Amino acid sequence: MSTLEIRNLQVSVDTDNGTVEILKGVDLTIKSGETHAIMGPNGSGKSTLAYSIAGHPKYTITGGSVTLDGVDVLEMTVDERAKAGLFLAMQYPVEVPGVSVSNFLRTAATALRGEAPKLRTWVGEVKDAMEALNMDPSFATRNVNEGFSGGEKKRHEIMQLELLKPKMAILDETDSGLDVDALRIVSEGVNRAKAANNLGVILITHYTRILRYIQPDFVHVFANGRVVEQGGPELAEKLEANGYADYVSK
Amino acid sequence: MSVLTTNYLTPTGREEAWRFTPLKRLRGLHDGVAVQSDRESLITKGALPSGVTFTRENLEPLASSDDVIIERVRGAATSVAHLAIAANTEVAEPIFLGRSAGALDTAEFSRVRITLGTHAVATVIVENTTDTVLAEDLEIYCAPGSNLKFVTLQEFESKSVYTARHHAVVDKDATFKSITVTVGGDVVRILPTVEFKAPGASADLLGVYFATAGQFFEHRMHVDHAVPHAKSNVNYKGALAGKDAHTVWIGDVLIRAAAEGTDTYELNRNLLLSDGARADSVPNLEIETGEIIGAGHASTTGRFDDEQLFYLMSRGIAMADARRLVVRGFFNEIVSEIGNEEVQNRIMDRIDAELEKAAHNG
Numbered sequence: 001m002s003t004l005e006i007r008n009l010q011v012s013v014d015t016d017n018g019t020v021e022i023l024k025g026v027d028l029t030i031k032s033g034e035t036h037a038i039m040g041p042n043g044s045g046k047s048t049l050a051y052s053i054a055g056h057p058k059y060t061i062t063g064g065s066v067t068l069d070g071v072d073v074l075e076m077t078v079d080e081r082a083k084a085g086l087f088l089a090m091q092y093p094v095e096v097p098g099v100s101v102s103n104f105l106r107t108a109a110t111a112l113r114g115e116a117p118k119l120r121t122w123v124g125e126v127k128d129a130m131e132a133l134n135m136d137p138s139f140a141t142r143n144v145n146e147g148f149s150g151g152e153k154k155r156h157e158i159m160q161l162e163l164l165k166p167k168m169a170i171l172d173e174t175d176s177g178l179d180v181d182a183l184r185i186v187s188e189g190v191n192r193a194k195a196a197n198n199l200g201v202i203l204i205t206h207y208t209r210i211l212r213y214i215q216p217d218f219v220h221v222f223a224n225g226r227v228v229e230q231g232g233p234e235l236a237e238k239l240e241a242n243g244y245a246d247y248v249s250k
Numbered sequence: 251m252s253v254l255t256t257n258y259l260t261p262t263g264r265e266e267a268w269r270f271t272p273l274k275r276l277r278g279l280h281d282g283v284a285v286q287s288d289r290e291s292l293i294t295k296g297a298l299p300s301g302v303t304f305t306r307e308n309l310e311p312l313a314s315s316d317d318v319i320i321e322r323v324r325g326a327a328t329s330v331a332h333l334a335i336a337a338n339t340e341v342a343e344p345i346f347l348g349r350s351a352g353a354l355d356t357a358e359f360s361r362v363r364i365t366l367g368t369h370a371v372a373t374v375i376v377e378n379t380t381d382t383v384l385a386e387d388l389e390i391y392c393a394p395g396s397n398l399k400f401v402t403l404q405e406f407e408s409k410s411v412y413t414a415r416h417h418a419v420v421d422k423d424a425t426f427k428s429i430t431v432t433v434g435g436d437v438v439r440i441l442p443t444v445e446f447k448a449p450g451a452s453a454d455l456l457g458v459y460f461a462t463a464g465q466f467f468e469h470r471m472h473v474d475h476a477v478p479h480a481k482s483n484v485n486y487k488g489a490l491a492g493k494d495a496h497t498v499w500i501g502d503v504l505i506r507a508a509a510e511g512t513d514t515y516e517l518n519r520n521l522l523l524s525d526g527a528r529a530d531s532v533p534n535l536e537i538e539t540g541e542i543i544g545a546g547h548a549s550t551t552g553r554f555d556d557e558q559l560f561y562l563m564s565r566g567i568a569m570a571d572a573r574r575l576v577v578r579g580f581f582n583e584i585v586s587e588i589g590n591e592e593v594q595n596r597i598m599d600r601i602d603a604e605l606e607k608a609a610h611n612g
Contacts, residue, residue, distance in 0.1 A: 054564050057556060082566035094561035098579025107575060108565035143579070144561075160565065 002069050002085065002167045004030045004053075004200060010063035011045075011052045022048045024225035025064065028202075030168060035194070035201040037211060037236060040222030041244040046204045047091060049222075050172040054088040055081050068168065083112060085167030089157040089174050096144040101156065102126065104144045105163060112164055129159045132192065134185050150177035158189040162196075169193070170202040175210035187213030208240040223247040261318055270498040270530055272466055275437045277383045277411050279319050279357055284383060287356035291382070292331045295346040301339030302372070307332050309363055312389040312419050317441060319413050323387040326359040333374065337367030337393070344373040344401075344590055352382025354409055362388040366396035366424070373399040375593060379434075381407035386414035392424035394448070400428045401588055404467075405600065406435035415441040420480075422448035429588055430457035430486075432467045433600050443472040449479035449511075456485050456584045458597075460604045461527070463492030470500040471516070475509035484516035487584055489577060489601075490527035491608030501533040501547060510541040520551040521580055523573075524608060570609065577605055 011023035022045045030036050040046055052059045053066055055078040066073040068084050076084060096104065105126060110116045117125070130139060133155045145153055154174055161169055171190065175183055191214060193199050203214060211233070219235040220227045221244070228247050229235065260281040261268040268280075278284035294304045306329040315321060335341060352358075364374060370393070378384075392398050398418075406412060412435055420426045432438050444453045459467045473482045488497045501516040520529035533547035554576060562572035578598055588594050 054560075056560055077569070078560060078563035079566050079568050079572075082564055088564055090561070090564075094555075094557045096558050096561065096576065096579055098582035099575050104562070104565075104575070107567055107571065108562075111566040111568065111571065164565065 002032045002200065004086075004168045005067045006053070006064070007066075008064035009049070009052065009066060010061070011048055011059050012062050013048070013059055021062070022225050023052065026225070026227060028220065028227065030200045030202060032167065032198045032200050033194070034218065035203060035214060035216045037203045037205060037216035037219045038222050039205060039219060039236065039239055041248055042206070044222045045225040046222050047172055050088055050170045050202070050204055053081075053086065053170060054078065079111065082166070087161055087164060087166035087169040089154075089161060089169060089171045091173040091176060093145045093148075093153045093157055095146045097146055099144050100141055101144055102140040105160065108160070108164060125163060129162050132162070133159050133189050135159065151179065151182040154178055154182070154186055155189075158186050158193075161193050162189055165193075165197050166199065167197070168200045168202070170204065172204045173206070174203075175205055175207065183210060184213060190214050208236045211236050221247055259318055267317070267470070271439055271468060272437060275411065275466065276413065277354070277357065279322070279383065279385045279411065279413055282322065284357035285355070286326055287353060287358055289351050289353070289356070289358040290329070290331065290360070291349045291351045291358055291380075291384070292360060292362060293348055293350045294333075295348045295377070298345065299341050299343070301336040302341060302345060303334045305332050305334075306330065309361075311387070312363070312391055313417055313445060315387070315415060315417070317415055319385050320387045320415050323359045323361060323385050327361040327387070330361040330363050332363045332365065334365045335367060335370040335372045338369050339367065340371040341373070344375045346375050346377065348377040349380050349382070352380030352384070352410070354381055354383055357383040357385060360384060360386040362386060364388070364390045364398070364400070366392045366398050368393040369395040371397045373401065373589065375401040375588075375590065376403065378402060378404050378406055378412065381409050383411045384414075386412070388414060388416045390416070390418040390426070392418065392420045392426050394422040394424060396421075397425040398427070399589070400426070401593070402428070402430050403593070403597065404430075404432040404434055404438050404440075406438070408434070408436060410435040411437045413437075413439040415443060417441075417443045418445075418453065420444060420446050420451040420453055423450035425452050427454040427587075428456065429584065430455075430469065431585070431597055432457070432459040432469070433597065433604060435465065435467070437466045439468040439470070441470045441472065443474075444482065445474040446477050446480035448477055451477070452481040454483045454485075456587055458486070458581050458584050459488040459497055460601055461488070461490045461495040461497050462604050462608050464494050466496045468498040470498070470502075472502045473504070473514065475503070475505045475512045475514065478509055479511040480509065481512075482514045485584065486518045487521075487581060488519070488529060489521040489523055489580065490529055491523035491605065493526035495527040496530075497528075498530045499532070503535050503545070503547070505535075505537045505539060505542060505545060507538040510539055511543055512545065513543040514545050516547045518549045521577065522551060522553050523577070523605070574602055574605060577601060
């Protein structure tokens with residue numbers, strides 16, 4: 001049983017026009033097995049929250065705390081956060097030219113497990129994970145995210161989620177750019193990871209569409225760098241009907 | 251023979267061709283001070299397949315040269331090491347050449363010829379090792395319809411000086427591909443040059459280099475499109491790490507008036523892995539006819555991509571391993587073209603080692 005606690009998190013970013021405060025005090029508590037949907041309009045700070053927890057160097061933490069089972073996450077390097085059990089499925093996964101998917105996955109698994117996975121079982125693991133996400137076997141020999149379609153990038157992210165078995169996953173607009181079939185396949189992958197590892201999930205999205213496949217326990221509305229409303233799945237229905245206008249007009 | 255009698259024009263460093271080269275570190279190769287040895291270090295490694303011969307002969311140069319060191323080599327060398335692949339011979343396995351000896355107190359002036367007969371197909375891999383002072387005039391002739399993959403591995407020890415011209419003459423419908431790997435030596439200066447004899451000829455000039463503290467590696471291409479419908483592609487990738495690591499890449503491509511239907515592209519990418527290193531990159535395209543298929547060039551010099559490192563590290567991969575993956579990936583596009591796993595692994599391991607060395611030296 002793990003708990004990710006975000007307390008009064010304040011984050012700024014340096015731009016050409018000076019320092020801009022993006023997160024203005026975010027509080028969230030996520031426990032193993034729970035799924036928290038974070039919904040909100042563009043520019044409300046959802047992705048900043050995701051990247052800040054993962055440790056992207058672009059973001060400066062100016063206040064507050066993030067702990068995983070009481071341990072300070074913000075003090076950790078990016079790889080240490082992954083080793084502690086955090087995973088970020090990125091909205092725009094990065095191309096790494098010349099590095100094959102299979103080499104990348106094996107290097108990551110070796111780093112996270114502390115030893116190289118046994119070749120025979122590993123090959124089977126990767127094959128199963130790829131099949132489950134309806135990915136062609138040739139995928140393993142391609143370079144990481146290079147020339148991938150939007151859907152392939154997202155499947156690749158969720159394949160890593162299943163293979164690397166984190167405790168807590170942040171899914172940053174995993175649904176964007178997916179057609180109905182891909183959305184279902186990717187959602188099933190997330191649900192498998194939840195079931196297999198009692199995964200806690202922060203699901204960042206604009207739309208309620210993905211929530212039909214991945215059932216949230218809590219819904220948080222994000223606006224202007226804060227959580228402005230919280231509720232159960234019914235809140236998503238309300239957003240679907242009314243949009244975000246109520247939260248951004250002032 | 252130990253004295254060079256001819257008076258050659260000694261470069262001063264102000265000439266365009268020499269403006270980047272640290273002449274003082276050439277151990278007298280450029281000004282005639284170097285004492286000539288009688289080394290003839292180029293050897294074959296392993297038995298030669300049938301249809302392939304390796305002999306010492308007297309051969310006239312294939313092409314003239316305006317490089318002063320090549321002129322000195324031609325004046326000094328007494329014979330030419332000649333690797334010949336007979337017409338219609340297809341050699342499946344690479345032919346390995348290597349170095350039997352080297353020394354730093356004397357200089358070797360070496361002439362080499364590689365000849366492919368009509369429709370011959372071969373891969374030649376030259377392993378340049380040892381600590382040595384070596385000036386080399388290496389000429390290649392690809393007869394009509396032949397296909398040569400020519401790999402040179404500059405894996406010299408740290409004090410070596412190597413200056414060379416690798417000049418290919420590519421005849422009708424022949425395919426020439428060079429892969430130049432420079433990872434060792436104090437000063438390495440290579441002129442990979444190509445001239446096309448007849449239409450349908452094509453040349454790929456690929457290369458990688460990795461310079462660490464104090465090393466100087468220069469690769470100065472010249473591709474001469476003098477005939478119609480020839481194709482050339484240049485792609486060199488370099489990495490630099492450490493104080494005063496210096497690389498130079500010059501890509502001269504000339505499309506003469508007669509060279510209608512030319513298709514050419516050249517690319518140089520450099521990765522600066524630390525402060526204090528310098529990468530010079532000068533693409534230079536001269537076009538005398540508009541009747542071409544394509545002509546382009548690009549040159550980039552950048553640092554580690556933070557987004558790539560973040561992505562890898564967010565999967566638990568430590569910084570040093572992430573950097574190694576990115577650098578390996580950067581070079582992989584070209585190293586994988588060698589087509590020999592043992593050699594590729596050795597080069598990648600060497601690149602890892604250079605990166606590690608650079609990391610420890612700050």
